[in-house]
Amino acid sequence: MMRILIGFIALAFLASCGGDDGPPPAPQGALLVFPEENSECTTGTDVNQTSSQVTFRWMASNNTDSYTLSVVNLDTNVPQNISTAATSASLTITKGTPYAWSVSSRNSVSDQVASSETWLFYNAGSQTTYAPFPAQLVHPSSGSTVQMDIANEVDLQWSGADVDNDIESYEVFFSETNPPATSVGLTNASTMELPVGVVSGTVYYWRVVTTDLEGNTSISGVFDFKVL
Incomplete structure (x- = not known):
């Protein structure tokens, strides 16, 4: 009986002093x-x-x-950042300019950071028609190393959007030099991927130029990747 009692006391002591409560709760994306x-x-x-x-x-x-x-000027790729405990914040930004914005969530008991989606918008200016948003390059991600397929190709993928909803085409520039100067294909508004031939062990650079029905254009940033 004494051994059983000692056992219960030991378990109670361990539960009160050494229990594992698990990791602290991570923040969620806004x-x-x-x-x-x-x-x-x-x-x-x-x-x-x-x-x-x-x-x-x-x-x-x-x-x-x-x-x-975080608010990024898509013409210059210059970000503006502001931290707050509130669910709103004001920034002074340039008129007639495309921007991307997102929000990161943090808490004091976790080292994890949660990110929201990234949304694009134009800050209104005097113009009545807008160039498309610069294409957002998706795959391969910049700085990544990728495997080519059995046809010795890699599939380039991006996303595009336009306030006026009148994108006409995407032109892909792809080469071993930065900035890429070789046009390798033109796709319509609904096609946002293009396979390109590659060589193992080579670093490539790529970007996308978007054109709308009014003749307005926008140029994406440049991504690079290496082929295994």
């Missing part, structure tokens, strides 16, 4: 609200002839103490 995806933002407050202040809004996410708003 749901974006405004500016809306692939939209023209017309509600900014004028700062001057070239800039306006836009208030970005998102939904609160679980297990989150603070958020970091």
Whole structure:
């Protein structure tokens, strides 16, 4: 009987002092609200002839103490970042310019960071027609190493969007030099992938030029990848 009692006491001591409560709760990604995806933002407050202040809004996410708003000028690829505990933040940005925005969620008890989706929008300017958003390169990701298929090809994939919804074509530039200067194919608005021939052990660079029915164009950033 004494041994059983000692056993119960030992178990109680271990439960109170050495129990494993598991990892701390990780934050969850926020749901974006405004500016809306692939939209023209017309509600900014004028700062001057070239800039306006836009208030970005998102939904609160679980297990989150603070958020970091990131807004990237797609013409220059220059980001603006601001941290806040609220679910909105205001930034002064350039009129008539395409932007990408996203929100990162953090908490004080976890080293994990959760990211929202990335939405594109145009900050309204004086123009009445807009160039397409620069294509967002998807695969292969920049800096990656990939395996070619049995045809000695790699499939390039991207996504595109336009406020006016009048994209006409995508032109893919692909070469071993940066920036890539060789046009390797033209696709229509509904085709956002193109296979290209590659050689093992070679580093390649690629970008996409988007053209709409008005003749407006936009140029993506440059991605690079290496073939095994």
